[in-house]
Amino acid sequence: MxxxxxxxILSLALAGPLTAADNNARYENLGGKIMCTCGCGxxxxxxxxxxxxxxxxxxxxxxAQVAATDNDDEVLNFFRREWGITTVVEPxxxxxxxxxxxxxxxxxxxxxxxxxxxxHRWRNRPQEAKASEVKLDPHLETLRARARQETEI
Amino acid sequence: MPLLGDFCLLxxxxxxxxxxxxxxxxxxxxxxxxxRLAESGRRAGIASFFAVTGAALVLVWAALNNxxxxxxxLEHTNRALPIPYKLAxxxxxxxxxxxxxxxxxxxxxxxxxxxxxxxTRLVATTSMVLAGIQVFxxxxxxFAANPFGIMSRVATDGNGLNPLLQYPxxxxxxxxxxxxxxxxxxxxxxxxxxxxxxxxxxxxxHITRRWTxxxxxxxxCGISLGAHWAYxxxxxxxxxxxxxxxxxxxxxxxxxxxFLHSVMMQEKRGMMKVWNVWLIFVTFMLSILGTLLTxxxxxxxxxxxxxxxxxxxxxxxxxxxxxxCVVAFIKNRSHLKSENKLESLVSRESSxxxxxxxxxxxxxxxxxxxxxxxxxxxxxxYKITVGAPFFNKxxxxxxxxxxxxxxxxxxxxxxxxxxxxxxxxxAIPAALSLIVGIILIPLGTKPWQSIAYLYSxxxxxxxxxxxxxxxxxxxxxxxxxxxxxxxxxxxxxxxxTRRNMRRxxxxxxxxxxxxxxxxxxxxxxxxxxxxxxxxxxxxxxAQYTLVGHEYTExxxxxxxxxxxxxxxxxxxxxxxxxxxEHRQFKASMQGTTIVADYSTLKxxxxxxxxxxxxxxxxxxxxxxxxxxxxxxxxxxLVVVLGTGMALVPNAAQLKSPVTVTAAxxxxxxxxxxxxxxxxxxxxx
Numbered sequence: 001m002x003x004x005x006x007x008x009i010l011s012l013a014l015a016g017p018l019t020a021a022d023n024n025a026r027y028e029n030l031g032g033k034i035m036c037t038c039g040c041g042x043x044x045x046x047x048x049x050x051x052x053x054x055x056x057x058x059x060x061x062x063x064a065q066v067a068a069t070d071n072d073d074e075v076l077n078f079f080r081r082e083w084g085i086t087t088v089v090e091p092x093x094x095x096x097x098x099x100x101x102x103x104x105x106x107x108x109x110x111x112x113x114x115x116x117x118x119x120h121r122w123r124n125r126p127q128e129a130k131a132s133e134v135k136l137d138p139h140l141e142t143l144r145a146r147a148r149q150e151t152e153i
Numbered sequence: 154m155p156l157l158g159d160f161c162l163l164x165x166x167x168x169x170x171x172x173x174x175x176x177x178x179x180x181x182x183x184x185x186x187x188x189r190l191a192e193s194g195r196r197a198g199i200a201s202f203f204a205v206t207g208a209a210l211v212l213v214w215a216a217l218n219n220x221x222x223x224x225x226x227l228e229h230t231n232r233a234l235p236i237p238y239k240l241a242x243x244x245x246x247x248x249x250x251x252x253x254x255x256x257x258x259x260x261x262x263x264x265x266x267x268x269x270x271x272x273t274r275l276v277a278t279t280s281m282v283l284a285g286i287q288v289f290x291x292x293x294x295x296f297a298a299n300p301f302g303i304m305s306r307v308a309t310d311g312n313g314l315n316p317l318l319q320y321p322x323x324x325x326x327x328x329x330x331x332x333x334x335x336x337x338x339x340x341x342x343x344x345x346x347x348x349x350x351x352x353x354x355x356x357x358x359h360i361t362r363r364w365t366x367x368x369x370x371x372x373x374c375g376i377s378l379g380a381h382w383a384y385x386x387x388x389x390x391x392x393x394x395x396x397x398x399x400x401x402x403x404x405x406x407x408x409x410x411x412f413l414h415s416v417m418m419q420e421k422r423g424m425m426k427v428w429n430v431w432l433i434f435v436t437f438m439l440s441i442l443g444t445l446l447t448x449x450x451x452x453x454x455x456x457x458x459x460x461x462x463x464x465x466x467x468x469x470x471x472x473x474x475x476x477x478c479v480v481a482f483i484k485n486r487s488h489l490k491s492e493n494k495l496e497s498l499v500s501r502e503s504s505x506x507x508x509x510x511x512x513x514x515x516x517x518x519x520x521x522x523x524x525x526x527x528x529x530x531x532x533x534x535y536k537i538t539v540g541a542p543f544f545n546k547x548x549x550x551x552x553x554x555x556x557x558x559x560x561x562x563x564x565x566x567x568x569x570x571x572x573x574x575x576x577x578x579x580a581i582p583a584a585l586s587l588i589v590g591i592i593l594i595p596l597g598t599k600p601w602q603s604i605a606y607l608y609s610x611x612x613x614x615x616x617x618x619x620x621x622x623x624x625x626x627x628x629x630x631x632x633x634x635x636x637x638x639x640x641x642x643x644x645x646x647x648x649x650t651r652r653n654m655r656r657x658x659x660x661x662x663x664x665x666x667x668x669x670x671x672x673x674x675x676x677x678x679x680x681x682x683x684x685x686x687x688x689x690x691x692x693x694x695a696q697y698t699l700v701g702h703e704y705t706e707x708x709x710x711x712x713x714x715x716x717x718x719x720x721x722x723x724x725x726x727x728x729x730x731x732x733x734e735h736r737q738f739k740a741s742m743q744g745t746t747i748v749a750d751y752s753t754l755k756x757x758x759x760x761x762x763x764x765x766x767x768x769x770x771x772x773x774x775x776x777x778x779x780x781x782x783x784x785x786x787x788x789x790l791v792v793v794l795g796t797g798m799a800l801v802p803n804a805a806q807l808k809s810p811v812t813v814t815a816a817x818x819x820x821x822x823x824x825x826x827x828x829x830x831x832x833x834x835x836x837x
Contacts (some may be wrong), residue, residue: 086538
């Protein structure tokens with residue numbers, strides 16, 4: 001029993017700093033997705049110019065939001081509401097905004113699938129097209145030979 | 154003068170339209186009368202260049218002579234503007250830049266039409282396609298964005314040029330980009346003409362290979378100059394912000410790069426014909442899309458100075474191009490039959506396939522991210538911003554994979570590569586890159602510390618792999634010739650390169666690309682600091698200390714400026730004085746930053762005059778340490794050198810040139826290389 005209490009106390013003692021470290025990482029991560037609205041065109045945590053009218057307030061809001069909620073999307077939505085939709089420069093990871101993240105990789109997957117089909121068709125072609133089917137002028141053959149030579153030793 | 158300019162534009166449009174219409178008639182008639190029509194169309198096309206040149210000269214003359222009766226001159230120049238920037242006014246506004254585009258296109262078309270003897274029939278159809286593109290742009294400058302609009306009241310001075318554009322690189326950055334964008338019209342026109350004519354073989358590729366490479370080079374220079382301008386002028390410490398207009402220039406560059414690689418498959422093995430045709434179609438359409446994004450204002454961009462309401466014209470033009478390309482492809486797709494099959498998945502052919510796949514995936518990722526705000530507005534009613542963090546997350550892994558492929562591809566043989574030869578070729582480069590990777594860890598590149606460090610570490614390792622493979626290719630080939638020619642290794646490598654400029658020029662390009670990647674990888678270690686600095690105050694960043702020496706103000710007819718003279722010490726030792734400056738332009742009432750940069754191969758000390766504290770009157774200085782950034786610019790220079798080398802004929806070719814003539818079944822007895830010219834599409 002005594003051991004269990006000791007473990008509990010130890011866990012609680014460790015949980016505080018761990019949460020703080022976790023929040024700090026979240027703060028850095030979210031700060032890298034929000035743009036300062038002063039017109040400097042910089043990310044919030046990068047905007048440190050003296051006299052910036054907005055960054056100090058936005059940074060304190062970010063600290064407060066990170067402490068208040070575990071949901072990063074809620075934090076980003078808070079900034080969208082407070083400072084405008086263009087403040088957050090990275091799409092979210094849920095709902096419609098998730099499409100932005102999926103699209104590039106869907107494109108790549110589609111490309112891989114098409115490539116697999118093309119390669120499969122090429123490799124399973126019964127025989128190569130006969131040279132006689134493709135009537136090339138000897139000069140063009142010379143050009144092709146030159147191309148071969150130019151891309152080999 | 155404005156009337157003369159208007160007349161030249163209208164005359165140019167009439168000539169281009171004539172060239173286009175008679176080109177279509179000649180293409181469909183295929184007889185002697187059609188041939189004569191095609192020849193007259195070619196001549197009209199040549200004349201259109203001189204008409205458009207006349208219009209461009211009128212606008213330049215008006216800028217140099219402060220003719221503020223022309224609205225465009227009033228908007229983009231003023232009396233105090235230095236002469237080079239007055240010349241740059243030609244492309245610094247919407248109407249002028251479209252005129253400039255039309256002029257460049259007419260110039261490219263002129264070269265094609267004058268060199269028609271390279272293949273008279275193919276050039277006749279190509280000229281028709283180019284004339285169609287010319288007609289679109291001349292319609293725009295005549296009726297939608299006329300640069301010769303007249304003011305009802307003549308002002309005494311103009312509004313001046315956008316201050317951000319008053320920088321030497323800005324005089325050459327837009328022309329380079331436009332030369333790149335417009336240049337893709339030529340391979341596109343040749344490809345479309347060859348497809349429409351069912352032209353056998355790869356002649357259109359042989360004819361357009363140099364066009365494409367030169368165009369790609371211009372686009373590379375244009376993009377790099379834009380990046381360098383952003384670095385030197387915008388004062389945010391970076392050079393690439395994933396702005397939609399920056400992305401727009403990257404799109405045709407990526408697809409054009411894929412095209413430059415994949416045409417080798419067609420040239421050497423008669424494969425990927427459909428792919429190549431569509432790749433150049435897409436590249437041209439992306440060039441037009443880039444212009445649409447820049448001009449229409451459908452996306453928010455720092456290039457907003459060029460926006461207007463001519464987007465609808467570009468939408469229409471893009472649709473027409475797409476329809477023409479699809480119809481031409483459907484009608485003639487049987488003509489694009491591959492002559493060979495893929496023999497092995499471990500071969501140079503498959504590496505080209507992967508290279509193309511990854512380049513196009515990168516292109517699609519940039520395109521989807523750039524257009525996503527528009528998509529979100531359609532679907533959700535508001536624009537979701539997609540900025541640099543998104544693109545960095547998506548593009549960096551793709552870029553790293555591309556560098557890896559750049560290393561592996563050249564080690565694979567055509568048709569089939571045995572595992573033994575792959576091991577033999579790959580062992581030393583792989584070992585070297587691994588050693589570099591291990592050495593980097595104690596030097597501070599700890600890949601487990603953050604994702605930025607991991608990417609940076611991988612970039613260094615893969616770059617070493619590419620450099621080692623390129624070096625091994627030169628050394629291996631050089632050794633063969635060293636013994637044959639009884640010379641030293643460098644002599645052997647020189648002769649090797651001279652005998653095969655295209656291949657080894659290509660390797661130099663790869664080398665340049667990885668040098669640029671090393672420059673980009675240094676970003677993970679950037680540092681920055683800002684503080685208010687009175688005289689004698691110190692700002693310390695990394696091993697540098699800046700000491701406020703003096704603060705000056707200056708005034709001339711064009712702008713007023715404030716500058717800080719800062720003594721720079723490195724590890725306590727004086728090294729130089731930097732003068733960051735802020736300029737306030739009088740005509741436009743806009744300010745701009747002149748960055749002071751102490752640049753070494755290891756890092757840049759980049760200092761900007763951020764502003765002045767209104768309470769204390771002290772300047773606010775911001776300093777950045779940007780490691781390795783110089784390697785980016787050196788890499789670009791090496792890419793230019795390599796592309797230049799690849800354009801030079803081989804030593805053997807110089808001795809015995811190969812005469813380019815036409816293909817059997819496509820050319821009548823008169824011969825394409827002959828003096829006579831047959832109508833487009835004509836058969837005997």
